[in-house]
Every structure is written in structure tokens, then in C-alpha cells.
Amino acid sequence: MSLLKAENIHKRYGKEEVLRGVSLELERGETMVVIGPSGTGKSTFLRCINQLTPPDKGRVWLDGVEVTHPKCNINRLRAQMGFVFQDFNLFSHLNTLRNVSIGLIKVKGIRKEDARKLAMKELERVGLDDKIDAYPAQLSGGQQQRVSIARALAMEPKLILFDEPTSALDPELIGEVLEVMIKLAKDGMTMLVVTHEMGFARAVADEIVFMEHGVVVEQGNPQQMFSAPEHPRTGEFLNKITELYGETE
Amino acid sequence: MLLRATLINIELLFALLLLGLLLGTVVALLQVYGGRFAGTLAAGYAWVFRSIPALVLLFLFYFGPSEFGVNIPPFIAATLALGIRSSAYQSQIFRGAIQAIPQGQMMAARSMGMSRLQAIITIIIPQALRLSLAGWSNEFSSVVKDTTLAYVVGLNEVLRHARIIMDRHYELAMLAYLAVAVIFFVLTYSGNRSLGWLEGRLRIPGLEMKGGTQNK
Amino acid sequence: MVFDVTWLPQLTQGLLLTLQITTTCIAMGIVLGILLALGRVYGNRLISTPCSIYIQIFRGTPLLVQLLMVYYGLPSWGIYPSAFVSGVLALGLNTGAYQAEYLRGAIQAVKQGQLMAARAIGMSLPQAIRYIVLPQAFRIVIPSWSNELILMVKYSSIVFSVTLLDLMGVGKRIAARNFRYFEVFVVVALFYLVLVFIISQLLRLLEHRARIPGLGEHAEQR
Numbered sequence: 001m002s003l004l005k006a007e008n009i010h011k012r013y014g015k016e017e018v019l020r021g022v023s024l025e026l027e028r029g030e031t032m033v034v035i036g037p038s039g040t041g042k043s044t045f046l047r048c049i050n051q052l053t054p055p056d057k058g059r060v061w062l063d064g065v066e067v068t069h070p071k072c073n074i075n076r077l078r079a080q081m082g083f084v085f086q087d088f089n090l091f092s093h094l095n096t097l098r099n100v101s102i103g104l105i106k107v108k109g110i111r112k113e114d115a116r117k118l119a120m121k122e123l124e125r126v127g128l129d130d131k132i133d134a135y136p137a138q139l140s141g142g143q144q145q146r147v148s149i150a151r152a153l154a155m156e157p158k159l160i161l162f163d164e165p166t167s168a169l170d171p172e173l174i175g176e177v178l179e180v181m182i183k184l185a186k187d188g189m190t191m192l193v194v195t196h197e198m199g200f201a202r203a204v205a206d207e208i209v210f211m212e213h214g215v216v217v218e219q220g221n222p223q224q225m226f227s228a229p230e231h232p233r234t235g236e237f238l239n240k241i242t243e244l245y246g247e248t249e
Numbered sequence: 250m251l252l253r254a255t256l257i258n259i260e261l262l263f264a265l266l267l268l269g270l271l272l273g274t275v276v277a278l279l280q281v282y283g284g285r286f287a288g289t290l291a292a293g294y295a296w297v298f299r300s301i302p303a304l305v306l307l308f309l310f311y312f313g314p315s316e317f318g319v320n321i322p323p324f325i326a327a328t329l330a331l332g333i334r335s336s337a338y339q340s341q342i343f344r345g346a347i348q349a350i351p352q353g354q355m356m357a358a359r360s361m362g363m364s365r366l367q368a369i370i371t372i373i374i375p376q377a378l379r380l381s382l383a384g385w386s387n388e389f390s391s392v393v394k395d396t397t398l399a400y401v402v403g404l405n406e407v408l409r410h411a412r413i414i415m416d417r418h419y420e421l422a423m424l425a426y427l428a429v430a431v432i433f434f435v436l437t438y439s440g441n442r443s444l445g446w447l448e449g450r451l452r453i454p455g456l457e458m459k460g461g462t463q464n465k
Numbered sequence: 466m467v468f469d470v471t472w473l474p475q476l477t478q479g480l481l482l483t484l485q486i487t488t489t490c491i492a493m494g495i496v497l498g499i500l501l502a503l504g505r506v507y508g509n510r511l512i513s514t515p516c517s518i519y520i521q522i523f524r525g526t527p528l529l530v531q532l533l534m535v536y537y538g539l540p541s542w543g544i545y546p547s548a549f550v551s552g553v554l555a556l557g558l559n560t561g562a563y564q565a566e567y568l569r570g571a572i573q574a575v576k577q578g579q580l581m582a583a584r585a586i587g588m589s590l591p592q593a594i595r596y597i598v599l600p601q602a603f604r605i606v607i608p609s610w611s612n613e614l615i616l617m618v619k620y621s622s623i624v625f626s627v628t629l630l631d632l633m634g635v636g637k638r639i640a641a642r643n644f645r646y647f648e649v650f651v652v653v654a655l656f657y658l659v660l661v662f663i664i665s666q667l668l669r670l671l672e673h674r675a676r677i678p679g680l681g682e683h684a685e686q687r
Contacts (some may be wrong), residue, residue: 050585052581052584052585075584075587075588075589076587077587078584078585078586078587079586079587080587081585082585082586083582083585083586085578085581085582085585087578089576089578089579089581089582090582091579091582091583091597092579092601092677093597093600093601093604093677102596103586103587103588106588106592106596107586107587107588107592108587134678135677135678137677137678138678148582151586152586155586155587297658300615300619300657300658300661300662301619301654301657301658302619302620302622302633302657303619304622304623304625304633305622305633305636305650305653305654305657306654308636308637308640308646308650309646309647309650309651309654312640312646312647312650313646313647313650314647315646316644316645316646316647317647390525394526394527394528395527397527397529397530398529398623400529400626401626408527408529408530408533411533412533415537415541419541420541421541422537422538422540422541423534423537423538423539423541423542425538426530426533426534426537426538427534427538429527429530430522430526430527430530430531430534433525433526433527433530434522434525434526437525437526438525
């Protein structure tokens with residue numbers, strides 16, 4: 001049974017149908033990268049998975065439990081899914097340590113002391129254990145994003161959703177975040193990543209999905225997608241992107 | 250009858266706003282361009298008259314002079330007291346507007362050869378007036394309600410009439426006051442709407458600011 | 466012009482009542498303000514509309530009228546509140562409406578992403594509001610609420626018209642008895658000036674203590 005399954009997701013904003021029947025399946029330990037032109041609904045799709053944006057049609061299952069079911073405990077399910085935002089969205093009034101530990105304390109009911117320890121562990125993992133007292137406004141973009149990854153990790157989720165995690169960063173800071181993400185992927189975390197970073201996709205993706213105009217155009221493993229894509233649009237897009245963003249390792 | 254009395258309130262409203270506008274503008278200009286001494290004086294004036302309750306000012310202007318043998322009619326006393334108070338608030342709105350205008354405007358005007366005074370009159374003030382509109386309409390809706398305070402100096406305005414009704418027909422007290430409340434609600438609402446319309450007409454794309462004060 | 470120093474203790478008594486009334490009505494206003502603001506922002510139509518109506522009514526009508534309605538109007542309906550209760554009630558209901566509006570603005574100023582992130586880690590809406598949105602909203606609203614507090618100190622003076630002996634009421638009584646309006650009210654004005662000054666300074670201190678390092682006018686936002 002796949003860890004994450006999305007079936008026929010539709011979402012409309014006013015007159016525009018942003019998602020027109022997207023279906024995906026993600027296996028445990030798999031890293032799936034979603035690429036495509038901006039505005040094609042990739043971010044919306046991610047938010048449909050954890051119901052931050054409820055889809056108009058379609059269903060989602062996490063480890064066999066239907067997320068889209070009206071009677072499900074959405075909070076509990078969300079606690080099992082990590083979400084990393086493009087704008088980091090760290091809690092501005094809390095320092096780094098509290099940002100990472102608050103979910104543990106309030107959502108999972110873990111004792112303050114134990115939560116602190118767990119939070120410290122994750123902050124070490126992303127390389128920011130020396131910044132525990134800093135407030136988000138005092139951190140660089142790259143640091144903030146790494147804290148937000150630690151915040152997601154601390155909840156011990158079954159998978160992590162990444163919504164263009166590096167798009168809001170200055171070029172020099174992108175590397176430190178990608179490094180953390182690559183390490184996560186290699187450590188076996190299940191990840192669904194929306195991004196423009198082709199180098200990352202090439203390096204760790206188990207599967208690449210190309211979305212355009214609200215539908216999945218093509219998907220396959222990186223080799224196949226980059227060297228011999230079936231659909232002409234896929235090839236066009238990949239070429240353009242690689243030109244623009246270059247190759248990063 | 251209540252409605253006729255409301256006219257007094259409206260007259261008071263415009264009188265005091267006018268006084269407030271004239272004085273307020275002068276004070277604001279002094280505060281921004283007046284140099285150390287005048288500027289501090291202006292700031293002090295504004296602070297003092299914003300920090301003293303309206304009622305105290307009303308008493309001072311109405312009952313105060315009578316101690317020295319001068320009798321000021323209620324309407325004048327109220328206009329002076331509330332007008333000076335409003336001028337303090339308006340000066341801050343206007344000052345904020347002036348300071349929100351980019352430095353470059355003044356620089357450009359001076360480099361064309363305009364004197365400081367010319368620049369202020371032709372470039373700064375027109376822009377500042379537009380920027381003040383939002384804060385000014387706030388002041389307006391606050392001050393509308395403040396006119397009822399003149400009741401304590403015996404002005405024959407609407408609240409006093411409500412009191413008279415109450416004295417004669419005790420059971421009607423609540424209704425009388427409700428009526429007054431409704432009158433003011435309508436006044437405030439229509440005042441706000443008109444100012445909003447005015448703001449829309451005078452709007453220049455790109456020229457905007459937030460601001461405001463509050464009275465009750 | 467003669468000012469009798471023996472008047473000072475009386476005035477001080479009045480000042481104490483002013484403080485008492487102000488703090489009570491502000492406390493009431495804070496609680497009411499929070500409830501109304503939350504109702505307006507997060508409540509469904511059934512809750513948010515009455516809240517909105519309440520706020521509009523109490524902000525759109527004069528405070529003095531509200532006070533007189535409570536003190537003189539209610540008795541004509543059979544309810545007889547005391548002067549103190551009338552004063553505090555009218556002031557409290559009024560300031561609650563204003564505080565609600567300020568808090569509502571502050572809540573809406575907290576970035577959407579904060580709430581999203583809170584829900585994304587599994588917090589329920591009440592949890593997210595309580596631990597993430599409100600703490601930030603309270604910090605944002607401090608300047609407006611400080612303003613409101615000072616305003617209330619000044620407007621509390623209207624309670625003299627319902628026979629309460631606050632600073633204003635005492636002033637009027639002394640002035641009327643001795644026909645020394647000018648001196649007495651100059652001193653009353655001074656009392657208020659000093660009071661307002663002290664409270665402003667205290668509030669500024671509070672604002673400083675509540676500040677989050679890095680956030681504020683000079684912060685950089687990405």
C-alpha cells in the first residue's frame with residue numbers, strides 16, 4: 001500500500017480550474033519531485049493534500065486513512081505530514097527552539113523538557129543548534145527555512161511536503177537548504193517536493209512529475225525524463241529550466 | 250423638536266472644525282518648519298490640548314472667564330474649547346501628512362529656485378491636504394459625537410432637549426436618548442460616506458497614507 | 466486668583482475615583498474587545514454579524530448619550546443602576562467596541578502564513594489562535610490600545626454628569642461652591658496632564674518590553 005495516494009484532485013478558483021484531475025501515488029521512502037511552469041497548480045496541489053486548501057473533488061489517503069473524509073481528524077493527520085512553505089512561515093513571536101518544540105508540546109502533548117530535547121536534536125540535524133535563542137527576524141532566509149524543516153521533522157512525520165522551499169531565497173542561501181533536503185532524502189524520508197531546482201531533482205528524485213495546466217503531463221524516473229522524455233512539452237520545459245537555473249549539485 | 254436642536258450641534262460642528270483646521274494647519278507648519286523654539290512650542294501646544302479632557306476645556310472656557318467678569322455665550326465657549334482641542338489633533342494629522350511627503354519634493358522645488366515659503370505653499374500643502382483626508386475623516390466622525398459634550402455648558406443642543414423631554418415626561422427618557430443616538434448614528438454615517446466620496450474624487454494614484462486619531 | 470491648598474486632598478480623592486473607574490472599564494473593555502474581535506474574525510455569520518452591529522452602534526453614537534441612556538434611560542424601563550455602575554458600564558461597553566476594532570485589525574495584520582503553518586503541524590483552530598495568532602496580534606495592537614486607555618482616562622470625566630465625584634466631579638463641586646472655576650479647573654487640567662504623561666510613559670515601557678528582537682520598523686522582511 002502506498003504511503004500517500006491522491007486521486008483525481010480538482011480545484012477551482014472562481015472561473016479558473018487550477019487542478020483538473022491530478023492523481024499521484026507515493027511509496028514509503030520515495031522522493032518525488034514535481035516540476036512545471038509557475039501557476040499551474042503545483043502549490044495548490046500540495047495544499048490539497050494536507051487540506052490547507054480543501055479540493056473540490058477527489059480524495060487523498062495517508063497510509064490507508066482517507067484524509068479527505070469529512071469525519072477524519074484532520075489535525076491528527078496533519079501532525080503526520082510535514083509541510084515546508086515557500087515563505088518559511090516561522091512563528092515570528094517565538095525563538096528558534098520554541099518554534100520547533102511548540103508543535104510537540106501543544107499538538108503531541110509531550111512534556112516541555114522532552115520536547116526541548118527532541119527539538120535540539122532536529123536543530124542539530126539541520127545545523128542550527130547554535131541559534132536556538134534567535135528569533136526568526138534575526139535569521140537569514142536560508143537559516144529560517146532550515147528551522148522550518150527542523151520544525152517539520154520534530155513532529156516525526158510520515159512524509160514531508162515541500163512547497164518551492166528555495167524559491168524565496170537568495171541564490172547563495174539555496175545551497176544550505178538543498179543540502180539538508182538531500183541528506184533527508186538519502187536518510188530515507190518520504191518527500192514530495194515542488195521545485196525548480198533541477199540539480200536537486202537529478203540528484204535524489206526517485207520520480208519526477210511534470211505538471212502543466214492543472215494536469216500531470218508526464219512522470220518517470222530522472223534518467224528517462226531528462227534524456228528521453230515522451231511528451232514534447234516535457235522536453236521543452238526541461239531544456240528551458242536547465243538553461244535558466246543551471247545545474248546545481 | 251429634537252431635530253431642530255440637532256442643527257445647533259451641526260453648526261457647532263462646522264464652527265469648531267473650521268477653527269481646528271485653521272489653527273491646526275498653522276501649528277503643524279510651525280512644528281515642521283518653525284525651527285527649534287517655535288517647533289517645540291507647537292509640539293507642546295498640541296500635546297497639552299490633546300491631553301486635557303474636552304470637558305475640562307469646556308468648563309475653563311465657559312465658566313472661567315465669568316470669574317473675571319467676562320460672560321462668554323455657550324456657543325462661542327464651546328466652539329473655542331472644542332475647536333482648540335480639535336486643532337491640536339488636526340495639527341498632528343497634518344504634520345504626519347507633511348512628513349510623509351518624500352524629501353525629494355521639497356528638494357526639487359528648491360532646486361527650481363522656489364523660496365521655502367513658495368515651496369511649502371505650492372508643493373507641500375496641496376499634497377499634505379490630500380494625504381490628511383483619511384485621518385481627517387476620522388477626526389470628523391469623532392468630533393461629531395463630541396458636540397454633545399457642549400450640553401454641560403448649557404448649550405441648547407440636542408442632548409439638552411432630550412433632557413428637557415425627560416424632565417417633563419419621565420417615561421420617555423429612554424426613547425428620547427435612543428432618538429438622539431439614532432440621529433448621531435445617521436450623522437456620523439452620512440458624514441463618513443460624504444468624506445469617503447470626497448476622498449475618492451480627490452484621489453491621486455500613488456498618493457496615499459494611513460493615519461488618524463480617535464475621539465468618542 | 467486664589468487657590469486654596471486644602472482643596473488638593475479632595476481633588477486627589479477624585480483622582481483616585483477616576484483611576485478606579487478607568488481601570489475597571491478598561492478591564493471590561495479588554496475582555497469584551499477580545500470576545501468581539503474573535504467573533505468577528507473567526508465566527509460564522511450568526512456570530513460575526515451581531516458582533517459587527519454592536520461595534521458599529523457603540524462607535525457610531527456619542528459616549529455621553531450612552532451614559533445618559535444607562536443612568537436615566539434604564540430607570541424608565543424599570544432598571545435602576547447606581548451611578549458608579551452606570552459609569553463603568555457605559556464606558557466599558559463603549560471602549561469594548563473600540564478595542565474590538567483595533568484587535569480585529571491587529572489579528573488581520575498577522576500574516577496568513579502563520580495560521581497556515583500552525584494548522585500544518587496539526588494544531589486545531591483554537592490552538593492556532595491561542596498560541597500563534599493572538600500573541601502576535603496583542604503585540605501589534607499595543608499602540609492602539611495604549612491610545613484607547615489614555616482616551617478613556619480623559620473621557621471618564623463625563624461621569625461627573627451622573628453625580629459621580631471623580632476628578633472632574635470634585636473639581637466642579639469645589640469650583641461651584643467657591644465660584645473659583647478658573648483656578649480649580651486649571652489645577653484639574655494639570656492633574657490630567659500629569660496623569661496622562663505618567664500613563665504614556667508606562668505604556669511606552671510596556672511596548673518596549675513586549676518587543677520581539679528583530680521585528681519592528683527596521684526589520685527586513687523577505
